[in-house]
Amino acid sequence: MASGAGDHSQAAMNVLREKVLTLDTVNPCVRRVEYAVRGPIVLRALELEAELRQGVKKPFTEVIRANVGDAQAMGQKPITFLRQVLALCIHPDLLNSPDFPEDAKRRAERILQACGGHSLGAYSISSGIQLIREDVAQYIERRDGGIPADPNNIFLSTGATDAIMTVLELLVTGEGRTRTGVLIPIPQYPLYSAALAELNAVQVDYYLDEERAWAVDVAELRRALRQARDHCRPRALCVINPGNPTGHVQTRECIEDMIRFAFEERLFLLADEVYQDNVYAEGSQFHSFKKVLMEMGPPYAAQQELASFHSISKGYMGECGFRGGYVEVVNMDAMVKQQLLKLRSVRLCPTMPGQVLLDMVVSPPAPSDPSFTQFQAERRAVLAELAAKAKLTEQVFNQAPGIRCNPVQGAMYSFPRVQLPPRAVRRAQELGLAPDMFFCQRLLEETGICVVPGSGFGQREGTYHFRMTILPPMEKLRPLLEKLKQFHARFTHEFS
Amino acid sequence: MASGAGDHSQAAMNVLREKVLTLDTVNPCVRRVEYAVRGPIVLRALELEAELRQGVKKPFTEVIRANVGDAQAMGQKPITFLRQVLALCIHPDLLNSPDFPEDAKRRAERILQACGGHSLGAYSISSGIQLIREDVAQYIERRDGGIPADPNNIFLSTGATDAIMTVLELLVTGEGRTRTGVLIPIPQYPLYSAALAELNAVQVDYYLDEERAWAVDVAELRRALRQARDHCRPRALCVINPGNPTGHVQTRECIEDMIRFAFEERLFLLADEVYQDNVYAEGSQFHSFKKVLMEMGPPYAAQQELASFHSISKGYMGECGFRGGYVEVVNMDAMVKQQLLKLRSVRLCPTMPGQVLLDMVVSPPAPSDPSFTQFQAERRAVLAELAAKAKLTEQVFNQAPGIRCNPVQGAMYSFPRVQLPPRAVRRAQELGLAPDMFFCQRLLEETGICVVPGSGFGQREGTYHFRMTILPPMEKLRPLLEKLKQFHARFTHEFS
Missing domain, CATH: 3.40.640.10 (Type I PLP-dependent aspartate aminotransferase-like (Major domain))
Structure with a gap:
């Protein structure tokens, strides 16, 4: 911090001093927080997507984000009635439009009546x-x-x-x-x-x-x-x-x-x-x-x-x-x-x-409401496809040697257990990584499939898992499951 | 907790024991939290509104909530362009409607392109x-x-x-x-x-x-x-x-x-x-x-x-x-x-x-956009009215003996200082209330005007204020300010 007496201001004041808020002085509770669902694997997936857009050659053409329970990001269509009512509430001029069913209009009016100034903006x-x-x-x-x-x-x-x-x-x-x-x-x-x-x-x-x-x-x-x-x-x-x-x-x-x-x-x-x-x-x-x-x-x-x-x-x-x-x-x-x-x-x-x-x-549309039939059909279609994907996921994983998957009875995830060869575990340890993190990173780099390591959710010591959503559309889920199976076989072979 | 050996289950188990979570065992930091803007005055205002709806006679016909900076609740209209773009994003079928300007559609498409699955649901x-x-x-x-x-x-x-x-x-x-x-x-x-x-x-x-x-x-x-x-x-x-x-x-x-x-x-x-x-x-x-x-x-x-x-x-x-x-x-x-x-x-x-x-x-509409003129007109109208209301508030308050209000240069509030007679201060203390809380409670009960006592925001000891928004529409603000002035005079007289 040396500076002459005459010109002390500019030179001395430009010296960088430590910031008020650094990793050492930040709230220690915040520092201890971990959130694997949006952790390093996902950040790397974002980078890979950017690289693909820039034309970088990869062994895959698309990153599939099976890390987060985000159905619409995976192509699921919104339920029409929900969006109609919300659009009406947001832009009440639409209440005069013939393109909206009567029950959606009644529902929007009922909600707006209950809002301050009859507006969602209150x-x-x-x-x-x-x-x-x-x-x-x-x-x-x-x-x-x-x-x-x-x-x-x-x-x-x-x-x-x-x-x-x-x-x-x-x-x-x-x-x-x-x-x-x-x-x-x-x-x-x-x-x-x-x-x-x-x-x-x-x-x-x-x-x-x-x-x-x-x-x-x-x-x-x-x-x-x-x-x-x-x-x-x-x-x-x-x-x-x-x-x-x-x-x-x-x-x-x-x-x-x-x-x-x-x-x-x-x-x-x-x-x-x-x-x-x-x-x-x-x-x-x-x-x-x-x-x-x-x-x-x-x-x-x-x-x-x-x-x-x-x-x-x-x-x-x-x-x-x-x-x-x-x-x-x-x-x-x-x-x-x-x-x-x-x-x-x-x-x-x-x-x-x-x-x-x-x-x-x-309070979805009642059977007597004009929107009922479409609402029910859309709802049923989504749930039926999820059920089929849950079943398929379990089946394919359980055909793979070294992978075992409990039935996906509900929710949107499988959490299969994977056997990792001892050499892979040692290699991961050398790299300072949880073994299933090592597996998931390699999976992402080689196939573009983004799943979350079991260590981010917790698991019995010595067991390894990953969480994968069942949300990718059926035409993508099937090849994805096959790729994952093959990758696990290659990975096992490589480290055995 | 006495109970016979034979029927201990029903009788003994029905005895109420202390809950896990009580006011004594709740997070002490939470207990210390105070939030005056939605405090007791506002809860009382809600009760008064309910009473008015039930036909209870009051010295006023309407509660005016000047406690919270909630413009649309006070009748301010939303800016059309904002709501159009949002409605288009929420219900993209509307992109085919002739009732929406082209620039709103372009903006909605641009945003949807940036969303997962091109949907706000992701x-x-x-x-x-x-x-x-x-x-x-x-x-x-x-x-x-x-x-x-x-x-x-x-x-x-x-x-x-x-x-x-x-x-x-x-x-x-x-x-x-x-x-x-x-x-x-x-x-x-x-x-x-x-x-x-x-x-x-x-x-x-x-x-x-x-x-x-x-x-x-x-x-x-x-x-x-x-x-x-x-x-x-x-x-x-x-x-x-x-x-x-x-x-x-x-x-x-x-x-x-x-x-x-x-x-x-x-x-x-x-x-x-x-x-x-x-x-x-x-x-x-x-x-x-x-x-x-x-x-x-x-x-x-x-x-x-x-x-x-x-x-x-x-x-x-x-x-x-x-x-x-x-x-x-x-x-x-x-x-x-x-x-x-x-x-x-x-x-x-x-x-x-x-x-x-x-x-x-x-990024509001640019001068070359179809929505520009309307957007600018709506924006200017809102800001011009707020400016007029800011000025009026300051003027009326400063005409009142015992009320002094700094210029409302910006934001949405006046924070006038009110003189409260020593007897009113003592009366408040007897009631266990901050003197300005006492003033605001009486104001609410007698006029239906809901403002927040200065003690909820902090003030120099021995000074008393209240916060009032400048948001009520002009035709309501003027009589409201007059009523407030008159109430203060009555209150001062009552306790002097």
């Missing part, structure tokens, strides 16, 4: 439009066979992620050994590990049983809880059903076991049920935690605290980009509900287009 | 669509007289709130006396106090100078910083310009002073510039912190860290409900930028309709 109250929360409550009642739902227990959100993070935030407290612990399934959707790191809570892993199609085992829950109590205060239990990344659908018995366990151990239940419309396997059925809880009667029905999350991003609609969702809280303390509302109010309101689409999802 | 990358970030960068360059902006320094967000909270989150670290301190203006927009409470950071108040039209005084900044250093580590300085709730527009000199101060004291600058299009007063001009910083040259230009926030919720567009915005980071460490992106990626992506509307705001 904020709603922080919990979301009252009318839409009432429609959500009715949806839940129908879904759960008449068990009542209260609109005042429903908070609309900007995607399910937003609501999940808010509920977790309420639960976080303590320091050191009194920090809040939250039980999450392994493998998990990495939002949970990321949110817990960000909130400085303790992640408590319970392993799903791969040998029993990723079922939850209460003995394993007990083990996880017992060990956790040595170093934190477990206060909540997260469940993802249908499962992400596992694609399993829990049985009713399993759900009852979890509820009993949560009650006995005084754990707040978080049920991530965003795939409730995505159940494909014969014999599998979606049971909401709320319904099971209520049907179990006392003491559970009136006392077990539960937050259940839903979203417009998955299901048959796949409207990820609009960021709509809700949480229903059950048996939540009234004063805590006020805290929740206060926290939501700082963010003003959930996005209005997300609220509008959610309303269509929870 | 996620974008976490920082927002590349094309839109490029348009934002060009907007900033034009705004700042050609000073370059890099799309890689721009992160789109779900409203400005979302981006502000993310940047604050990066800065938070330490415990006890090493906790991060953040300087915020008093009066402030309560997002800042709420976010700092939520993040467990230390709020460091610096007072704006009411006698000099709410100017920032560096001596006051120094005082605040010096005192804060006894109990925390100040790392950031927040500025709101044009000011909320104060309606002032900072001079260029004042901005230079703040930048010098931030540099000398090693503070990260956060510039909340969401009202950059809302400048009304003659002689007032918006200067962006980025532009001033760059024009100050070394060492500031290359070193001072800055985050500047903008939004689609304010300006002439007032599209609050869509939740769109962005942050531009300047001189941010590259590794920290990666942390920022990672944190954003956990939330997947900003809402797509918000991104689309932001694109129209940053």
